[in-house]
Amino acid sequence: MNNDRINGIFNKYQGQAGSLIRVMMEIQEEEHWLSREILVKISEKLEVPLSRVLRIATYYKSFSVTPKGRHEIQICTGTACHIRGAQSVLDTVQDLIGIKPGETDLDQKFSLETVNCQGSCTCGPMIKIDQVTQSRLSSAQIADLLKKYD
Amino acid sequence: MSEIILQIDGKEVTASEGMTVLEAAQQAGITIPTLCHHEKLDPYGGCRFCTVEAEVRGWTNFVAACLYPVANNLVVKTRSEKLNRIRKMILELLLAHAPDAFDLQDLAKEYGAKKDRFEKEASFCIHCGLCVRYCAEVKKKNAITFVDKGKTREISFIPEIASKECWSCKECFPLCPTEALQAAYVLVQALAFPSLESTPAE
Amino acid sequence: MTRINSAAELEELRQGILSKKDPDKPSIAICAGLSCLGLGNGTIISAFKEEINKQSLESKIDIVTTGCHGFCEKGPIVVINPEEICYLEVKPEDVPEIISQTVIEKKVIDRLVYTDPNSGEKATHMAEIPFYKNQMRVLLGNNSKINPKCIDDYLMIGGYSALAKALFEMSPVQVLEEVKIANLRGRGGGGFPAGRKWETTRNAPNEEKYVIVNAHEGEPGAYMDRALFQANPHSVLEGLIIGAYAIGSHQGFIYTRHDTPELRKNLDIALAQAEEYGLLGENILGSGFNFKVEVHFDVGIFVSGESSALMRSIEGKAPEPKPKYIRTSVNGIWDRPSNLNNVETWANVPQIISKGSEWYNSIGTDRSKGTKLISLSGHVCNSTIVEVPMGTSLKEIVYDFGGGIPNGKRLKAIHLGGPMGGTIPESLIDNPLDFDVLAKLGASMGAGDILVMDEGTCLVELARYFIDFLSGESCGKCVPCREGIRQMQNILTNMTKGKGREGDIELMEELAEVMGAAALCSLGRSVQNPLLSMLRYFRDEFEAHVKEKRCPAHSCKEAAIEGV
Structure with a gap:
């Protein structure tokens, strides 16, 4: 955990209950997940009941209460990608790395998640690895691509 | 607080400003069935079992009585064929989770709701909150x-x-x-x- | 940057920017919209920078990364100015040739220009390509001309002159009246008259009022708002400030998705630059009007685009909808009057103020005025964003702009408005783009997203997809929505697996009636719309799944008992 950065975020929003979602977002972006320790700390620093912090942490898709792998794979399941074969991309990736959406593999190499329309429907079926968009890939191309990560 | 006169099930009802339709009805001795309502708690509007028909200026809306504020000239119906269908369906949806809950069973008898219309998912919680x-x-x-x-x-x-x-x-x-x-x-x-x-x- | 203190100073600044600009200096506009980004424009941008560096041409050629040009299917798109030569599907290896041949020698490279797939005719300039020529690009037209990170570019094309006009030549009520007379209807889905909504908030009895840009854009397949906001953030901001002035609000909010970093960056820069120039903050342009803006983010749930849920989120609470027995325009954020419009609606405002309501009323149909942004996706040759006048036929959109259906297949249906919208069959696509016509057909304009489906698409499967999507994107508070979605999902999943039971269709119709009447918010009350429209036009397809365990589109593999 990068304490300086996290403390910086807390100092910026100390006691501002209305900034709860913003604070959680900034920490998620920094740490890639929200540990129990962090959630308790957010509750204290922002003076918000822990119940509300937990409620919001589990409400939004982009917050994770479990650690993420080194590489985050996001598969768009928006309508356009769906009818252009997102399911088969998802099946291929699941077969190759052995985890389902929302999971992280045992080596903490990959995390897999499905995401809503990313606004690049032309690229469908679309897959993002570590925020880099990959367009219109075949199953074989996906296999080759995933080999490049360690 | 100013007095408000509305109509519930054909009966003229007097209420005060800021009251909900449910409170006005209770005061007048008219029963509107509820599931998630509790007098010590803020109105929630989650179960939708207290849905009633509210007519304002000729427009009928389906609203939750526990939340809907009273207003002059409001015409409320707490019973109708469609309201019965709504309440029956809500019970059937909840019975898929908690088929043995006594409160639900009693209401099920009243509305003719069946236990097995939907796939069972016995989580028991009906999310009344x-x-x-x-x-x-x-x-x-x-x-x-x-x-x-x-x-x-x-x-x-x-x-x-x-x-x-x-x-x-x-x-x-x-x-x-x-x-x-x-x-x-x-x-x-x-x-x-x-x-x-x-x-x-x- | 220095603060601008009057309308005259704004004009002076604009003239200054224009006079410094050499109209003959070559500049290369590279699209950095979300699709071009996905198609690898990053490598194109670095290739141009490298080549210019190699030839030491930095002082002679400008590179401008712009927002979305709309013709996403043919990306990455590069436009060479001032000639407006448009190159499509550019690859890094084309870059040295573009510099030496086109930028320096002024020669067109034939293989990179648009070729009509039917006639084989070529079109070199952006304005000659039929895709662009046949649109009416009131809101999008400047996307390829400006750098969204540079407020001077926006000022150069006349930006913020509508704001100056509103502040110095019109009273708030006059601005409000102009928008009302223009018949601007909300572009977010409901089509509610914006002017009337503004008026409600203006007249609501509370001194503190808020204005909000809904840039949530959660409908899958809708990406026009992100494209517009990212490419031209000031056009939206200018509309918001004008609206705030008309309504009497001094605090605005922008609510957008956190997962579009390019948009976030452009927005942050735009707000900072506007503030430095004194276009935001205290005493805007010296007029005495104060207005500031805060940005808030959705962190991944569809229901937070619903207006009351969105406002809870801005308050820092879980975005659970609140029943709107008192409208949010009267009782919104922190129970104060709050006027919410989406990105496209706000972007129309400076146009109406500059050009007048009469001009605006000359575009469109009887009751749907102005242009509309449409994002096309699915089984269509061009997945694109287009801007057309209201009243354009759906057929024109699918065939003339979308280029028709790929792989020689037949059009089956189009779906408008995402998970709360509706599907209409091919036989009805001669109908015009019009709020009321579409509503009568059981579809809805939605945000303007059109999903095109070929004959191989199964509508039972699509109905299942939308319900599946909503099962994780609704809040789960009220019984009709949470449990109704759960059971519809069970039923539709069974149908696509050949396990549908007699009576399932009728049971879903009963569920739909209850959800439509009794759910808490507008999401819960519209969830069943796609299904109902599909049952209206394609009931036989659902019946085939239930009664014959057959998928007429041959898409549900488990259901299909081929040859039986």
Whole structure:
């Protein structure tokens, strides 16, 4: 955990209950997940009941209460990608790395998640690895691509 | 506070400003059935069982009586064929989770709701939120909350708080219309504060 | 940057920017919209920078990364100015040739220009390509001309002159009246008259009022708002400030998705630059009007685009909808009057103020005025964003702009408005783009997203997909929505697996009636719309799944008992 950065975020929003979602977002972006320790700390620093912090942490898709792998794979399941074969991309990736959406593999190499329309429907079926968009890939191309990560 | 006159089921009803249709009806002795309502708690509007027809300037809307504010010239119907269909369906949807809950069984008889219209998913919780709201609004402890969303939404005790507060309280237990609350509590107790089980509160 | 203190100073600044600009200096506009980004424009941008560096041409050629040009299917798109030569599907290896041949020698590279797939005719300039020529690009037209990170570019094309006009030549009520007379209807889905909504908030009895840009854009397949906001953030901001002035609000909010970093960056820069120039903050342009803006983010749930849920989120609470027995325009954020419009609606405002309501009323149909942004996706040759006048036929959109259906297949249906919208069959696509016509057909304009489906698409499967999507994107508070979605999902999943039971269709119709009447918010009350429209036009397809365990589109593999 990068304490300086996290403390910086807390100092910026100390006691501002209305900034709860913003604070959680900034920490998620920094740490890639929200540990129990962090959630308790957010509750204290922002003076918000822990119940509300937990409620919001589990409400939004982009917050994770479990650690993420080194590489985050996001598969768009928006309508356009769906009818252009997102399911088969998802099946291929699941077969190759052995985890389902929302999971992280045992080596903490990959995390897999499905995401809503990313606004690049032309690229469908679309897959993002570590925020880099990959367009219109075949199953074989996906296999080759995933080999490049360690 | 100014007086408001409205009509409920053909009867002229007097209410005061700021009241809900449910309160006005209760005051006039008219029953509107509810599931998630509790007089000690803020209105919630989650179960939709108290849905009524509200006519304003010729337009009819289906609204939750527990939340809808009274207004002059409002015409409310608490019973109609469509309202019966709505309440029957709500019961059938909930019976898929908690088929043996007494409150639901009684109402099911009244509305002719069947237990087995939908695929069973015995989670027992009907999401009335009575426990969550009681803990937050009356006890001000926030030891239990809703987590997740959509169809995976559920109630969850927060071990950090529950281990300190719940053992000596448990006031939410009798509010629960099903067995779900007890189950959730037993689970968190077993997992998060097992030691307390052998040391009852003083 | 220095603060601008009057309308005259704004004009002076604009003239200054224009006079410094050499109209003959070559500049290369590279699209950095979300699709071009996905198609690898990053490598194109670095290739141009490298080549210019190699030839030491930095002082002679400008590179401008712009927002979306709309013709996403043919990306990455590069436009060479001032000639407006448009190159499509550019690859890094084309870059040295573009510099030496086109930028320096002024020669067109034939293989990179647009070729009509039917006639084989070529079109070199952006304005000659039929895709662009046949649109009416009131809101999008400047996307390829400006750098969204540079407020001077926006000022150069006349930006913020509508704001100056509103502040110095019109009273707030006059601005409000102009928008009302223009018949601007909300572009977010409801089509509610914006002017009337503004008026409600203006007249609501509370001194503190808020204005909000809904840039949530959660409908899958809708990406026009992100494209517009990212490419031209000031056009939206200018509309918001004008609206705030008309309504009497001094605090605005922008609510957008956290997962579009390019948009976030452009927005942050735009707000900072506008503030430095004194276009935001205290005493805007010296007029005495104060207005500031805060940005808030959705962190991943569809229901937070619903207006009351969105406002809860801005308050820092879980975005659970609140029943709107008192409208949010009267009782919104922190129970104060709050006027919410989406990105496209706000972007129309400076146009209406500059050009007048009469001009605006000359575009469109009887009751749907102005242009509409449409994002096309699915089984269509061009997945694109287009801007057309209201009243354009759906057929024109699918065939003339979308280029028709790929792989020689037949059009089956189009779906408008995402998970709360509706599907209409091919036989009805001669109908015009019009709020009321579409509503009568059981579809809805939605945000303007059109999903095109070929004959191989199974509508039972699509109905299942939308319900599946909503099962994780609704809040789960009220019984009709949470449990109704759960059971519809069970039923539809069974149908696609050949396990549908007699009576299932009728049971879903019963569920739909209850959800439509009794659910808490507008999401819960509209969830069943796609299904109902599909049952209206394609009931036989659902019946085939239930009664014959057959998928007429041959898409549900488990259901299909081929040859039986």
